[in-house]
Amino acid sequence: MEKFLIEGRTELSGKLPVNGAKNHALKLIPAAFLFTGEVTLSNVPEIEDIKRLVEIVDNIGGSVKHEGGSISIVAPEAFDGELPADLVPQLRASIVLVGPLLARYGSVSLPLPGGDNIGQRPIDFFVEGCKAMGANVKIKDDTYIFKAKHGLQGAEFLFPLVSVTGTETLLLAATQASGTTVLKNAACEPEIVALAEFLNAHGAKITGAGTHTITIEGTGLFAGGQAETIPDRIEAGSFVILAAATQSNLTITKCNPAHLEIPLYILQEMGVETQVGADSIEVIPPKGKLKPINLVTHEYPGFPTDLQAPMTVLLTQAEGQSHVRETIYESRLVYTDLLNSMGADISLLDPFRASITGPTELQGKTVASPDIRAGIAMIIAGLIAEGTTTIQNIYQIDRGYERIEERLQAVGAQIRRVSE
Numbered sequence: 001m002e003k004f005l006i007e008g009r010t011e012l013s014g015k016l017p018v019n020g021a022k023n024h025a026l027k028l029i030p031a032a033f034l035f036t037g038e039v040t041l042s043n044v045p046e047i048e049d050i051k052r053l054v055e056i057v058d059n060i061g062g063s064v065k066h067e068g069g070s071i072s073i074v075a076p077e078a079f080d081g082e083l084p085a086d087l088v089p090q091l092r093a094s095i096v097l098v099g100p101l102l103a104r105y106g107s108v109s110l111p112l113p114g115g116d117n118i119g120q121r122p123i124d125f126f127v128e129g130c131k132a133m134g135a136n137v138k139i140k141d142d143t144y145i146f147k148a149k150h151g152l153q154g155a156e157f158l159f160p161l162v163s164v165t166g167t168e169t170l171l172l173a174a175t176q177a178s179g180t181t182v183l184k185n186a187a188c189e190p191e192i193v194a195l196a197e198f199l200n201a202h203g204a205k206i207t208g209a210g211t212h213t214i215t216i217e218g219t220g221l222f223a224g225g226q227a228e229t230i231p232d233r234i235e236a237g238s239f240v241i242l243a244a245a246t247q248s249n250l251t252i253t254k255c256n257p258a259h260l261e262i263p264l265y266i267l268q269e270m271g272v273e274t275q276v277g278a279d280s281i282e283v284i285p286p287k288g289k290l291k292p293i294n295l296v297t298h299e300y301p302g303f304p305t306d307l308q309a310p311m312t313v314l315l316t317q318a319e320g321q322s323h324v325r326e327t328i329y330e331s332r333l334v335y336t337d338l339l340n341s342m343g344a345d346i347s348l349l350d351p352f353r354a355s356i357t358g359p360t361e362l363q364g365k366t367v368a369s370p371d372i373r374a375g376i377a378m379i380i381a382g383l384i385a386e387g388t389t390t391i392q393n394i395y396q397i398d399r400g401y402e403r404i405e406e407r408l409q410a411v412g413a414q415i416r417r418v419s420e
């Protein structure tokens with residue numbers, strides 16, 4: 001088992017480049033099953049979730065070349081419908097495979113997918129969406145069996161709640177359906193726009209991606225293709241917050257600031273100034289006291305739930321009382337106990353609401369990373385705390401952030417990975 005050891009209170013400086021987006025690359029890989037020829041993906045982050053998904057592709061007969069940030073995939077001509085029960089539960093994104101596999105091969109058995117400890121992750125939208133497109137779905141021994149022996153038909157489907165992976169799964173399936181599919185109350189995240197642009201560049205007919213209504217005309221399999229993973233807006237936002245929290249002059253590079261308009265606006269309200277370039281964000285170290293805020297998470301373009309934990313760490317340094325309301329996941333504030341053990345003053349009003357009184361001086365402690373995003377929040381907390389912070393269960397951090405310790409060391413952070 002590995003852990004991170006962090007010595008806090010060091011000012012950071014320099015350039016911190018952002019990697020390709022986890023939640024884009026994790027959907028480009030399933031999309032490769034819609035192609036008869038080779039699909040080559042670049043700027044793919046080298047993270048554990050990608051490695052697990054590649055293992056699944058390999059396990060089901062895909063031919064994969066994986067070298068650094070480049071992955072080439074050729075989908076198999078046949079697939080027996082069985083997804084590996086040991087790998088699928090390790091990441092939520094494995095569910096996105098259902099769309100292309102069902103559409104292309106006519107059947108897929110899905111052991112209940114897993115992911116993070118951030119709340120219930122139901123899959124009813126996926127089941128109902130596939131049924132609307134003509135699939136038959138049965139549950140046997142915690143496995144969902146999807147069948148569409150005679151192919152899928154275009155349909156209109158309304159998502160009761162906005163779901164990113166739900167939108168992506170049905171969008172991928174709909175490219176192979178006969179007729180037209182309309183997804184209503186679809187998610188608008190930039191990763192969905194990029195996925196649709198990739199498919200359109202190779203012959204798909206998708207309109208409306210980036211709005212709440214996406215229309216897909218079924219076109220059939222695509223020949224071969226390539227795609228570049230877009231910059232990870234969550235990693236970029238986490239680095240901006242890290243710079244503000246450590247009062248450092250950091251320039252976050254290789255990012256797309258247009259994907260972070262609301263987080264940057266909210267940071268400005270708190271007193272954090274940034275200089276935004278075409279693909280960079282320079283954080284000016286805050287001089288005065290940070291102002292408290294009321295933060296509400298929201299689907300894109302709102303404040304992302306995936307930045308809620310890092311932002312809460314920053315709010316422990318604001319002068320006065322802040323409130324955080326998490327609207328997507330019911331267990332995504334549990335890490336606040338860990339911050340309190342380090343000296344923060346956070347009250348959980350209910351599972352969705354926290355009140356933070358600041359500023360508080362954090363002290364280094366031993367904490368475990370509960371999930372990917374709370375994990376990076378613990379690193380930020382460790383970097384502003386007095387003394388040594390030990391972070392355990394760092395597999396959760398490695399799931400989403402590539403060699404984070406080496407990249408932070410390059411801007412002066414005192415963080416090391418050690419084996420227990």
Ligand code: EPU
Pocket residue numbers: 022023026092093116120121122123124125126161162163164165166299305306328329372373400
């Ligand atoms: N939901 C249902 N039924 C469903 C699907 C979803 O009720 O069938 C509800 C959920 O309970 C939740 C909401 O819809 O209230 C959205 O949840 P969902 O599980 O659909 O989220 P997701 O689309 O799978 C993606 C990202 C998350 C990110 C959210 C932001 C991926 C692989 N995951 O999740 O990323 O927080 O969108 O909305 O793209 C992360 O990267 O750490 C992460 C958790």
